[in-house]
Amino acid sequence: MVSKEGIMARKIARCADIPEGGNIVVSLEDGREVAIFHIGEEYYALDNRCPHMEGPLGEGELDGCVVTCPWHGWQFDVRNGECQNMPGEQAKKIPLTVEDGFIWI
Numbered sequence: 001m002v003s004k005e006g007i008m009a010r011k012i013a014r015c016a017d018i019p020e021g022g023n024i025v026v027s028l029e030d031g032r033e034v035a036i037f038h039i040g041e042e043y044y045a046l047d048n049r050c051p052h053m054e055g056p057l058g059e060g061e062l063d064g065c066v067v068t069c070p071w072h073g074w075q076f077d078v079r080n081g082e083c084q085n086m087p088g089e090q091a092k093k094i095p096l097t098v099e100d101g102f103i104w105i
């Protein structure tokens, strides 16, 4: 599959493996980790490294659309990566596509 940017997309997870209201963490072949969140009918992905000190966002508590970093409590809207309690801070959002029951990035 080719992404909107014209880059070959990779299939990284099966939608059925991500519980609604929860998330999983996927390790990519280049060593990066992606936290994928399932909220309602939608899926969102963030780089698993918190922009503060690289805490594992995928291990944070998810409350609605907001994940709390387990290390120092910064909170991020998983839909866009915006930090809710540290204005101007931003987790890296990773664009994804859902097709044939799989997540592609």
Ligand code: FES
Residues within 6 Å of the ligand: 050, 051, 052, 053, 054, 055, 069, 070, 071, 072, 073, 074
């Ligand atoms: S590493 Fe996430 S809040 Fe500090």
